[in-house]
Amino acid sequence: MTPSDPTTPGAVDAGTLRDLLTSANGPRVLDVRTPGEFDSAHIPGAYNVPLDLLREHRAELLAHLDDQIVLVCRSGARATQAFTDIGLPNVKILQGGMLAWQATDAPVNRVRPRWDLERQVRLVAGGIVLAAILGSLLLPGLQWLAALVGAGLMVAALTNTCAMGMLLAKLPYNRGTTTCDLDSIVGRLQDTAPQPEARP
Template sequence: MKDMPTRLDAAGLRARLDGPRPPRLLDVRTPGEFAAAHIPGSYNVPLDLLREHRDELCRHLDEEVVLICRSGVRAGQGEQALAEAGLRNTRVLEGGILAWETAGAPLNRDGRKRWDLERQVRLVAGTIVLVAVVGSAALPGLKWVAAFIGAGLTFAALTNTCAMGMLLAKLPYNRGASCDIQTIRARLADDGRPA
């Protein structure tokens, strides 16, 4: 297993995509995030499915693979999961979709604005803390709910994981028809590239 994922900036990825053997692009964000904006030619393989089916997915990934997410964090986790399954030809888009867009690189958009997963986590965590603190005036024990959320956010920062994000990713808002393993496997096995 690699200690650190190999990073690739937006300019480097654009050059590779224009080359004779472009890499396979796997976007590990939720289907909702992917639909809102994604790099043309990328495949949506949500991080939870990638982790669960990494051995099966590795059988369909024989060329160079570049993993993409919003900022690079989830893509790094995906790279580690694939490395644990034996895949060594992976890179992570440094800065994710945010860096890609800042570089003026092309994006396919569905026209709908969607909140990314990190923003959803901030909304849910903040709302729970606010309600717990305000409610603790009437029910003093509610302050422990706010403390629990604070502890969870601290743990998430220290481990670079987010249980709340993983739960929110399973909501219908963040899911789509393309997020089942059979569809993903069929697309990866197909010789053509997705739109």
């Protein structure tokens, strides 16, 4: 992609986003992480719209997003996927995600600390590989399970998707305290929609 390509996501750094959020017509921040990750630490005023929900209900959500939007995730990878799904010119991505935001000592809201999804994937994948290799000492052939996990991680890297991450996102641990169904998200977007200026 070239910089002039209209589908290239615009990136905004943490400092610029902080300035934009204090302006009169600041952007809406959509955090595409799991509700559990969102509870762990999020930008004040952000809306939690998990990536799978955004993909499934794109049209309904876009009807309530007519202003500037900044997509946020942990590092920028899921926000880039969400950008591809939304496909609007007024969408930007927080460069470096929450890692960059927190590195600048920007304010965050915390509800309950949890491991982020990428860390959970590393733990589960590593645990399966270790168990398969050790288990193959007793059950020959079990090492192929480790090979299967390795192949899955390669596919995840090549396609920039992660089946294991999508499965882990559905666990109760990752659900969080905020309700993340379509109706509740649309309700919050409507409640905070910019009001038209009154005419004299």
